[in-house]
Amino acid sequence: MKLRILQIFNRYLEYGGEEASVYRIGDALQEIHDADYFFSSTKDFLKTGPAGKLIAGAEAWHNWEAIARLKRHQRTGNFDAWQIHNVFPALSPAVYRTAFDLGIPIVHYLHNYRLSCTNGFFLNHGEPCQRCIGGNFLPALQTACWRNSHILSGYMGLILHRIRSMELFEKVHTWIALSEAQKRIHVEMGIPGEKIHVIPHFLQPPAEPLPANPAGDVLFMGRLSEEKGCRLLLQAWKSVNAKGRNLVIMGEGPERIYLERYARENHLSNVLFTGFIKPDKQLTILRSSAFVVTPSIWEEPFGMVVLEAWAHRRPVVATRIGALADLITPGLTGLLAQAGDAQDLARQISSLIAQPEKIVEMGQRGLEELGLKYNKDLWKNRVDKIYSAIKR
Numbered sequence: 001m002k003l004r005i006l007q008i009f010n011r012y013l014e015y016g017g018e019e020a021s022v023y024r025i026g027d028a029l030q031e032i033h034d035a036d037y038f039f040s041s042t043k044d045f046l047k048t049g050p051a052g053k054l055i056a057g058a059e060a061w062h063n064w065e066a067i068a069r070l071k072r073h074q075r076t077g078n079f080d081a082w083q084i085h086n087v088f089p090a091l092s093p094a095v096y097r098t099a100f101d102l103g104i105p106i107v108h109y110l111h112n113y114r115l116s117c118t119n120g121f122f123l124n125h126g127e128p129c130q131r132c133i134g135g136n137f138l139p140a141l142q143t144a145c146w147r148n149s150h151i152l153s154g155y156m157g158l159i160l161h162r163i164r165s166m167e168l169f170e171k172v173h174t175w176i177a178l179s180e181a182q183k184r185i186h187v188e189m190g191i192p193g194e195k196i197h198v199i200p201h202f203l204q205p206p207a208e209p210l211p212a213n214p215a216g217d218v219l220f221m222g223r224l225s226e227e228k229g230c231r232l233l234l235q236a237w238k239s240v241n242a243k244g245r246n247l248v249i250m251g252e253g254p255e256r257i258y259l260e261r262y263a264r265e266n267h268l269s270n271v272l273f274t275g276f277i278k279p280d281k282q283l284t285i286l287r288s289s290a291f292v293v294t295p296s297i298w299e300e301p302f303g304m305v306v307l308e309a310w311a312h313r314r315p316v317v318a319t320r321i322g323a324l325a326d327l328i329t330p331g332l333t334g335l336l337a338q339a340g341d342a343q344d345l346a347r348q349i350s351s352l353i354a355q356p357e358k359i360v361e362m363g364q365r366g367l368e369e370l371g372l373k374y375n376k377d378l379w380k381n382r383v384d385k386i387y388s389a390i391k392r
Helices: 017-030 049-061 062-078 094-102 138-143 148-166 178-187 230-237 256-265 280-289 304-310 342-353 354-372 378-390
Strands: 004-010 034-041 081-086 105-107 176-179 196-198 217-221 249-250 269-276 289-294 317-322 334-338
Touching: 004 017, 004 062, 017 034, 017 081, 017 304, 017 378, 034 062, 049 062, 049 148, 062 094, 081 094, 081 256, 094 304, 138 148, 176 178, 176 378, 178 196, 230 249, 230 256, 249 280, 256 269, 280 289, 289 304, 289 342, 289 354, 304 317, 304 354, 317 342, 334 342, 342 354
Parallel strands: 004 034, 004 081, 081 105, 105 176, 176 196, 217 249, 217 289, 249 269, 289 317, 317 334
Antiparallel strands: none
């Protein structure tokens, strides 16, 4: 029997991989159940001026307007369960309290580490940090690790402490982690392991994947933000024997100005920045690439870019951190470098450049791995088992 499921998501200021996954998940969920959306937007939530900021701060604690709208939506849609992706900051933790009060089961997707980290990345000014994982958020206040603000970091810490006081970890019906690596960290946070189901993302490869191009460029694709590790990549690129290739950085984000300046100052003329490229234009850049580099410095919950690379027979050189170490089998579907080690990353990139036959073999193996382990039918079966345990 089909359930009525409401997907709840607060959009971030900039469109990114998490938001894309919400739509992909929603489309696939619609094939097995009756799914609808309830959205809010950080952009609409932010207000200017002293009074506006006070209002926004109060709404981040409890957004009465959003909750009233959510209750109306529930009355109209009569949903059997809520699938929550993100409530920060606009929807507020009151979403959880409302679900508990109405007796609606929550299936909660874990996309980052926000429930135990004010910035969600377990990064503190570019360095790995898990000082708040146990629920004491005083270090966040002290180090201003969210938006470089002591006030905002402290306030978010209070909000996260409030969530823990709701016994959210125990009361959520089911948590969905994207990888075993991500599950391990959430168990360390305090979520009961038996409540966390690991369901990796999926990706349907195109009918005609691109042919291998072992003589092509080296490609980074993703948001240019601190956690993605592009600073580490440029440090590594200085030591790479590129053999006439370019490092193509496809994406946009707050780090771009710094990265372009770094490339200029270090005379990296073979580094090209494309900016944001629309999905229908990305194929051209992928076609000219030999393989993809994913130099993340945070505990990647999954790594959708790996699947996107494999879908076009591109192997991946990545840092050994988070789920990337679970996804990539060194020597078969890509190579792994020690996390945070620019020299080792340079060695792995240079090694793959020097082995064109390996680029072809690994890319093909990645495509096969994608079809075998990360297909939509597997995803639907796993998700349907979760919802079959929810009684109407």
